[in-house]
Amino acid sequence: MIKILLDTNIVVYRESDNVFKENIGYLYNIIDNNPDMVKFIHPVIKTELLQNMYNQKRKQLLERLKSYNLMDKRTKLHPSLINITKSINKDENDAIDDIILNEIYCGNADILITEDKKIKQKSLSLNIANKVQTIEEFIYKNRLIKKVNHNILDIFKVKMKDLDIEDSFFDDLKINYSGFESWFRRKGEEEAYCYKENGKLLALLFLKNEEVGDDDYSDIKPRLRMNRKLKISTFKVDVKGKKIGERFMKIIFDQARYSFAKEVYVTIFANDDNKRNLIAYLEKFGFKYWGIKGEKELVYVRLMKKEMDISSPLRSYPYINSQNDTYVLAINPRYHTYLLPDSKLKREVYKNQNVSVEYAINKYYISHAGFLEKPKIGDNIVFYRTKQGNIPAKYSSVITTIGIVTNIIIPTNAEELCKVVKNKSVFTEQELKNSYKSSTYIIEFAYITTLETKLTYEVCEKNGILNDFPRGVNKITSDQFKKIIELGEVDTSLII
16 A cells, blocks of 8 residues: 655645645546555644634535545654754744654655645655655656557557667668667667558657756756756658658657656757758747757757747647637548547547548648638637437537647639648548639648547537537637536646
8 A cells, every 4th residue: 555645735725615736636536546545644734724714614624634544653753854854944834844754754654745845855855855746746657648549540669679770770870879779779678659661660759758867968058957858869750741750749749748848859960951851840849949969969949838829839739728719620520530530439440541641730621611710820629520320410429629720721723722731631632623612711720639538419518518510610619618628528738
């Protein structure tokens, strides 16, 4: 059994009706769903919480606190702890902190979760910092792995040792990076994302999570900030026209979010056109030049800040602003999953066609309705998969996906329509030409995420999200969009 001791501030975030803390629900979800973890509070915390609470509020809090175990040991403060903290303490609150920390120091509890900076400072002095964690640190170390099914797109995770270093794919890496072969062998047990065709390796993505203190970055000028990072160690794509690079970008930002990285960085030589093109591509996604590693290797950094670049949403990918305008886009089941493969329904029969639109982050939705409802760059879009065959729409039509508008294009003729959406549409060239009308326009959008829980029309109607079956492009309110986020169990780390 792992005893999780919760500090006063954590319990307040959870049990108070007046205080909000992001990820507090997720923290409790991890603990409550792990049979080996049990949450505790110390008697002094219970006393602290109940002081100045009277009548009904006191009764309510007492009832809520029944869901916590109470530490039953009253261990005396360890002399070493007293000796270390006495110079730091200033008031009664500090003395209470010592009582709580003592349970960890003496081994009566395994982990203390707190948002108190002074307690964190003391834990460093006591050499128990690994056992005193913030909400973010605890979630990062115990996060329920979100499984993004890249396998559906023939991108697989493999151990490095299962790749052949003698494969010609690695030739330029061995030439450009001194010590690449020894590095490759050291990483044998670690996993990388690979794309192959007919057994031949054509693309490789290797990512490395870096904790504070893993590297001092002294070989980078100016020195990188000391925070949690995700390093793009290897990013190589030897296949054109498939948008594998865009899929790799999706994987990079997924991992950065799931591991709570503050920034993503890459070091790269700009000594040929392929690398210069990769730099330009990274800049499209918000990477900025930072400095130099060694003598010639360039360093590019992308901050993982929850902010929106309205003029160019890819620079702030994958974040969206729930206050921006939102539109529901209806899409036929025939095309839905080829445009949005991550949003495949559980019982749906689907086979990857290995076409670029499936791998792309940036895609196209074509409307022939004219600007009755006019999205703009930065607006949110929600995909509504229309009814399946003869099954009533209230049961078979579902909201599945969220994206963000990156451009609006109005083609002047069928040829221009075909040219613009080539390789990023689910339609054949002939279908595009046959469908063109003077009212045709193109919504270029970035795929953001799939709803964890797909919402049927019936659910949407009952919850005031939709009051009619969507056709084409339909605007909804920010409150309706927030309801989709809530009921669809969308990861709130994406939402500004």
